[in-house]
Amino acid sequence: MATNRLVLWDIDHTLIETGGVGREVFADAFSQVTGIPMKDMAEVSGRTELVIFGETLDLHGIPRSDKYFKRFVEIQARGYKERAHELRLRGRVLPGALNALQALGRIAGVAQTVLTGNTKEAARAKIQILGLERHLDLEIGAYGEDDPVRAHLVAIARDRVHLKSGLVYAPDTTVLIGDTPQDVSAGRNGGAYVIGIASGKSSTTNLKAAGADIVFPDLTDSAALIRAITA
Numbered sequence: 001m002a003t004n005r006l007v008l009w010d011i012d013h014t015l016i017e018t019g020g021v022g023r024e025v026f027a028d029a030f031s032q033v034t035g036i037p038m039k040d041m042a043e044v045s046g047r048t049e050l051v052i053f054g055e056t057l058d059l060h061g062i063p064r065s066d067k068y069f070k071r072f073v074e075i076q077a078r079g080y081k082e083r084a085h086e087l088r089l090r091g092r093v094l095p096g097a098l099n100a101l102q103a104l105g106r107i108a109g110v111a112q113t114v115l116t117g118n119t120k121e122a123a124r125a126k127i128q129i130l131g132l133e134r135h136l137d138l139e140i141g142a143y144g145e146d147d148p149v150r151a152h153l154v155a156i157a158r159d160r161v162h163l164k165s166g167l168v169y170a171p172d173t174t175v176l177i178g179d180t181p182q183d184v185s186a187g188r189n190g191g192a193y194v195i196g197i198a199s200g201k202s203s204t205t206n207l208k209a210a211g212a213d214i215v216f217p218d219l220t221d222s223a224a225l226i227r228a229i230t231a
Contacts, residue, residue, distance in 0.1 A: 006175070053072055
């Protein structure tokens with residue numbers, strides 16, 4: 001019997017780590033767009049790129065501009081591609097992530113995509129470079145340029161999968177998996193079952209306190225993860 005589930009994966013510190021390459025690519029793109037070296041960066045954890053970029057402009061006293069952000073998106077994605085070898089050396093797929101994606105991919109009725117603060121092209125570049133793209137349908141994902149409010153991305157992803165497949169997912173058949181309290185809040189407020197993964201800076205206690213339905217220390221127990229998703 002098919003299991004009707006839409007699984008929305010966070011990317012950074014849930015599926016992968018960039019080993020510092022991500023911040024360096026951001027800084028380089030910021031400098032190219034504004035002509036000013038990046039001295040400080042807005043808080044990134046669990047937030048969208050649209051918000052992070054805007055607040056980083058504020059920190060440097062630079063007026064916000066849609067033109068800046070549009071150029072930034074293009075240059076940032078190109079930066080990841082140009083530094084692909086370095087990302088493979090310094091970054092990594094987190095323990096258990098590949099096995100979890102593969103195991104879920106074998107279950108009929110499970111659709112897997114991403115819900116991320118990354119822009120679509122940056123997300124695509126990172127996922128491709130680290131070898132996870134074929135396990136995720138990136139066309140139905142929701143991204144950091146789609147809306148500044150992360151919780152709104154849940155509905156955006158559901159709308160995209162509906163347009164592509166005709167399937168309708170409700171809160172009890174939508175699962176968000178992330179590593180920060182902000183991810184948890186986005187899932188709760190957006191209408192999803194939330195699985196916290198304590199593979200980033202947040203502890204299992206922090207994620208439970210934020211309201212996650214269930215929390216795992218990492219992704220290494222694929223069987224337990226699948227039970228949580230399909231129960």
